[in-house]
Amino acid sequence: MVSIREVAAAAAVSVGTVSNVLNSPDKVSPATVARVQAAIDELGFVRNDAARQLKAGRSRSVGLVVLDVGNPFFTDIARGAGARAAEHNLTLLLGTSDDDPQRERSYIDAFDEQRVFGLLVSPVGDDFDRLTALRQRGTPVVLVDRDGSGTDFDSVAVDDIAGGTLAVEHLAAIGRRRIAFVGGPPELRQVRDRLQGARNALAAVPDAKLEVISTPTLTVLAGRAVGEQIRDRPASRRPDGIFCANDLVAIGVLQALALMGDVMVPGHIALVGYDDIEFARSAVVPLTSIRQPSFEIGSTAIDLLLRATENAGRHPRHVLFQPELVTRLSTQA
Template structure:
């Protein structure tokens, strides 16, 4: 007895190709038909009938108005910056009765990939991702499988994907310019690896401020790459700064957690802040203003960042949306006695 050949089940991409529309449009026809013109909607529905396309269970639940889920992957949810971003995501999703699945990649591409597979298996309708590396080819494949993607805290390098980010070049420039204005001519920068976009952009901003001040970056900047962007990493980094032959008089930290560790190390080594070492952080998380010596920091609109990313994801559509917020320097006592 011969075995019948099993026909491949039509995918959402097959429907999009036959109807000559994007995958996002097919998703809108299934999930938010009021957002699609009647002519286009009829064309998509015709393709669905011709291909005998059967939406998966999550799509049926979405049309029925029951469970709706989005995923979010950040670098480290223990970092208060990402906690605030996640709250913005949650607040926006809740308005449309969505739930959120949240995960930390720990800057590990393999861990990020595992969570993306897990989210897809659980039928998420879209994901917001802080990419662990510059390579986003794996994210480009998701819309073809009916999963919306918004890059979070990173400007999209491709026209196909939406993104919400902060201008980190401007942020690095603000921090360095402030320290230069305070009279510092040699600055330490406790940074992350440059394959992290934020670290590379903040470095670019710092260097541009130093050059604009007429200084040589090779002489005016001591950059230390931290393996971990947390308080322990910051404390180890500041010890390297203190041991430098031509010791800087100011330190800019890639985030507030590393700044917290740096100030902890300075206190242990009995180096007064800011008279012997000025310190500037980045993010302006809640604790920054509450430290014994309040921390000068580059403020990012964390809640708005997450809220807007979720808003773009829920809107869908055929055209990518890219939003860039501007940072703001908040001056406190850690960098100037005049704060």
């Protein structure tokens, strides 16, 4: 194993300068950074992160636990967080709970054992005991895709109640009156808030009805199963507008309806998704969706984490972005 002293000797600098190049390169001149990096590359030096962690008390890694890494919305959040973390010499470690509270707890414990710099988490439920204990041990925690108002945690999210309201107001504005909300599980705060927004919108439309169809997951397959059920109903019992809790579910519903030529989108059923992932605009029928600034959510989460490490004891900050309705063919006349 090549030591840091050997790198310093090869670059003709002090051990402290090599340490600064590795941990705080902004403190070192570009020419010196280049000389030290050349020595590192030539000697094949790999620093002992475990030893550095023990000395510093925590690592330069940030843990991120999302609900579903297969959902492009969370992938974009991770990209935003990773890009901002890299600007501060931090590395992002990603885990997915798959909407499973036990798996979420396992990731929190694993990141705690690694003494991560901080933790970003999109929580499955409302039990924050582990997160509270983690923060009390000195590790900052930021809630992601969850409004933390009323808690002691920093948070960054989108106003999902407003998003649900936008979606169903749009369906009502184009004349749809038999509206179905499709999504689940209901334990997810995001699902509950989007449904509440849908109900708020229809409260102002007396002749409209809302049907709630719960799904076990927010996946394409879950949406396809619901779409098949709706497709098999008599025409008089089908909704004429569907609002899905995310775009993956909406794409599944669209796939099921598109398999049969007698149920047309948007002719018979107008369809709205949520998140505005890339697949929404490239679907066989481009999907109207509620846009969330996913990349900005991730980068803002890192900003809040850094703020928490620099200002211990400050009041938590809650960043709440506003959603945007993006209309496409799935709701056009």
